[in-house]
Amino acid sequence: MSTASWLGELNPQQRAAVEFGDGALLIIAGAGTGKTKTLACRVAHLIERGVAPDGILLLTFTRRAAAEMLHRAGQLIDPQLAAQVWGGTFHAIANRLLRTYGRAVGLSPDFTVMDQSDAADVMNLVRSELGLASRERRFPRKETLIAIYSRTVNAQEPLTDVLATRFPAYQRDAADIANVFDAYTRRKTAQQVLDYDDLLLFWEMLCQETDAGRRAADRFAHVLVDEYQDTNAVQARILRALRARVGNICVVGDDAQSIYSFRAAEVRNILDFPNEFPGTQIVTLEQNYRSTQPILAASNAVMEQARQRYTKILWSQRASRQLPQLAHCTDEAGQSAEICRRVLANRERGVALRQQAVLFRASHHSAHLEIELTRRNIPFHKYGGLKFVEAAHVKDLLALLRVLENPHDEISWFRVLLMLDGVGPRTARRIMDDLGVRSTSPGADVAGGDSREPPGSVAPVVAAPESAAPASEASRSPLATLASAPPAVPSAAIDAFAALRGALLDCLAIERAGDPPETDGDRRRSAPTLAVQVERLRRYLEPIFRLRYDNSIIRLRDLEQLERIASGYSSRSRLISDLTLDPPNSTSELAGAPWIDDDYLILSTIHSAKGCEWTAVHVIHASDGNIPSDMALSDDEGLEEERRLFYVALTRAKDQLCVYFPLRYYYHRFGMSDRHTYAQLSRFLTAPVRALFEEVTLPVVEQPLDESAAEAPQALRTRLSSLWRTPPT
């Protein structure tokens, strides 16, 4: 496509943003105003102007967003060129840069990245080692500790302030919490393991304090940042450091769509941007191309009640006589039934399932609907909520891969060893010591607060002795020790441990002491490909899973899927970090692989729906307590963010929008009962807002007693009797 033709498709504001030259540019882009298109065109335009593609850095909120923008840029110019652009999330880019330049800040290139639940496990470990687990007064649980820690570092706010404002219940524990954090950071550095926050912190340090980092920063002639309203203090500092010498920066965002303050995002970042970068040019995009006028009117009405005025008012030329609908249902069952009905009706009319989405505040809100969809054989794909890699069995395999990649990763070793029957925490600890997993000098880490170090020493420690020649490293590696001098294990665990040892060493093609000598001379066996390694590890896990999980078949299928994913990779470290930083978000339990490129309905949390759009959007559970969520109502700011969240949900719709309100909620959270409460309509649906909706009241649905229910007793009898009638095979 020629330059002139695609520039001609932009409106004057978009075009100004695309053609802006050097310096700082702030684009305030309302929902549906062609933000993605503008960024993609700007990237294409920069390249066409002669900027080297690998001198462009595009920071986005998800990998999906980066991929989409670069794909679009590629269509305008040359896909090969667009592919050279550095695109990804802050975390993914940090990971990539630190693999190359990490040594400057004390990181060995094979550091591993752990996700939030791994981090919580580490917290738990240090917590119990410090003897804080069992006391009269309740000490924060591991998830809470991570939340406190993450808020402290991401907001760059003193611990005491964080506790005072967000976790008042634990204010008295400040000193102990500080000890836990000390031990936590020390532990991570010793093992060359980074959590999500570390990726940002190390990146910041890299470009602020090292020559290598400064050179890397200056290589980027242009930096572009998407969803700037959802960046936090550390990310803002990274940008400042990145642009200390080369000042070309372009950020895009919408203060009305800031929905990540729980991750310490600061709307202030976008509002203060012109002060941070003097001479900033501001462009505002206000024409919405996505939604029909009535949908936009309803969305705007929700925002009009916000305390804070926002910087723009959206308008649309897409006229329509169809108002958004507010559907009153008797209960959840009515809601699910109606959605199924409408979704299928839409499909009859030619709207594909993937053009329709159901949005909700919390992941579990879709539980009932999921069951209903499954029952009716309507395929769907769920975004948000429990991720594939968070499932215990996937973590098991990932831990094995991590051990291979970073043999000093104690947490992964721990997980791997505890899988063995007859091995508990104590034995695991001893085995790890025998293997030399702990790379720090003896006595370096201690339980108890006495050996506390001065605050300055928390920061990244020296690179481990790994910088020596690889050969000598190998001889000292725990895996080499595992091959040459396997530690003794309790008799109950001998076989299981041997199996583990065999699996790990096979993956590295290390010969075991006591193996028959290799036949092909003294040439070393070559290391198997990654897919083969994963397959080997899966075979190792198979018998363990059969004993441990009752639904082991489903779980094993997940591992096969992992194997398929792995076959697309050549580097193990790449696979591990991609799985941690950009996890596939479905398990095969429901969204089976068979219809991966088939048509399916989208189910998504509102957070995960950010940046997406669909022809028809269904927003469910619009009751007070769900939207806004009860959990967020402790302060006014929380309420305001819930309002923006609701706004984000509504503005995802192109042609059709329906908001559902089930009146009755049953208490079957923990067990079944007929008791129920009556819900209140979401407080965001005030009279003036409702005036812009068409209200429909749905008839009571006769809850269809599941046909299979009648057959259930017989099925149960058959299954039971098979236990004693069928001979074991």
Added chain:
DNA sequence: CATTTATAAATTTTT
């Protein structure tokens, strides 16, 4: 020291 059993507690959003 590992494992089983009893008892109590919690319950959003995501890189």
Added chain:
DNA sequence: TTTATAAATG
């Protein structure tokens, strides 16, 4: 319902 901890048992 699940998930974590404490006490009892092997």
